[in-house]
Amino acid sequence: MCYLTNILSSKVYDVANDSPLELATKLSKRLGVEVWLKREDLQPVFSFKLRGAYNMMAKLKKEQLDRGVICSSAGNHAQGVALAAKKLGCNAVIAMPVTTPEIKWQSVKKLGATVVLVGDAYDETQAYAKKRAIEEGRIFIPPFDHPDVITGQGTVGMEIIRQMKGPLTAIFVPVGGGGLIAGIAAYVKRVAPEVKIIGVEPSDANAMALSLHHGQRVILDKVGGFADGVAVKEVGEETFRLCKELVDGVVLVSHDAICASTRDVFEEKRCILEPAGALALAGAEAYCKFYGLKGDNVVAITSGANMDFDKLTVVTELAKVGRQPEAVIATVMPEGPGSLN
Incomplete structure (x- = not known):
């Protein structure tokens, strides 16, 4: 309850925008669900x-x-x-x-x-x-593991509940240290407990998924840096406490899927998201396909657009693999003289 009241009285709007909730019409038609994008990439620093x-x-x-x-x-x-x-x-x-x-x-x-x-x-x-x-x-000032930071991020959830006019099935949230998903869950589960809160992580940076599975915080030996905005070896103590109680699950996605979702958002909104910014949408698509959702309203948070220009080439190539018009063929051979022949 303290998170709820603190979120309601937060002063974040001194600097932050009440970001729009926009329907992704092309993607919605393809998936058969109403996919809404919470455009946190439109904040003054292009991130929540x-x-x-x-x-x-x-x-x-x-x-x-x-x-x-x-x-x-x-x-x-x-x-x-x-x-x-x-x-x-x-x-x-x-x-x-x-x-x-x-x-x-x-x-x-x-x-x-x-x-x-x-x-x-x-x-x-x-x-x-x-x-x-x-x-x-x-x-x-910690990046995620502090009640005041979590409260500030939780205002995203408050806006979604206010902006969404119809019934809402799930909110998909990118997960690094867990500040954003913990804040959203703390608010949404208090005012609309039927809404599922689903985290999304890259398959090579899955500290939250492993921590929830084992019931305690897990420290990764190494973490993939492709989606650098969520490349965290260990989730926060307070964020994990909240997520363990309130989050409904975590979806893991590949780099290919992230890049395909980056392309989807560009085709919808002419906006280029950073990999971590497209992460939630990739998870939403995977979840909807796996569970066969039809006609539901789901929200994916486009969390950031601070893309390194040099990474665009990689994203473009992997997007083709993610949408499967192209494939990457690989083989493994023993390392020794003559093996290449």
Whole structure:
């Protein structure tokens, strides 16, 4: 109940838009269900992440804001924190891995934040940010595992319930650390418990699915980086607690399916989503086909559009495989002299 009341009183609309819920007419006709897209890719930073970042930062005391904030992120969370800091008039330091594409750290820098490129892997970057937070007295803004961040993301669920006029069967949510799905579930299951909340993960970044299966948080040995916005080795403690109680299941999808859904959204809306942004739609299609849904209303959250331009070639090629006009043929051979012959 505390999440419900906090979501209802959230101040995220100081920076976030009430994003539209749009019918995907071509996809709906092909699948035989009404597929609605919750367009979080239309936010000022092209991602839902500013909701959670701003909600947490807006609750900080003046003396805390005066000391500044810091976060570690490779992309969307960084832009959310930077925009929130600009709105609230506080200093922000954003730690990003040295491998972060220039377009992403330049976007953060343009919002007025100080960018520090440190660490080859995200774990090193996060360790640096937390250490510097202690040394300088800054407030560390986590990307997902904090009640205020979860509350901010939960406003997406509040909007869906308000915008959806007819009966709703399921909401499909991309899952990384679990902040978005935990927030949506916390709201929706309180006001419309009949609506299924289904998470969607790439098959090579499935920390939430494994954690729910084993009943405890699982740390992945390695995680695929194709959908970098959800490439998380371990889900949050609070997000897992909520998901374990409220989420109805998780769908796993391939890179091919993600790319095919990216193409579907482009053909519908002339918008290019990042892989994590098309993830929920890929899961919605797989779920509807598997369970043979017909005539139902389902919502897929298009969570972000911060696509690296260099990745477009890969997405275009894999989309053809995902929609099956083309196939990739592979073979395995022993590694030894003469095996190629």
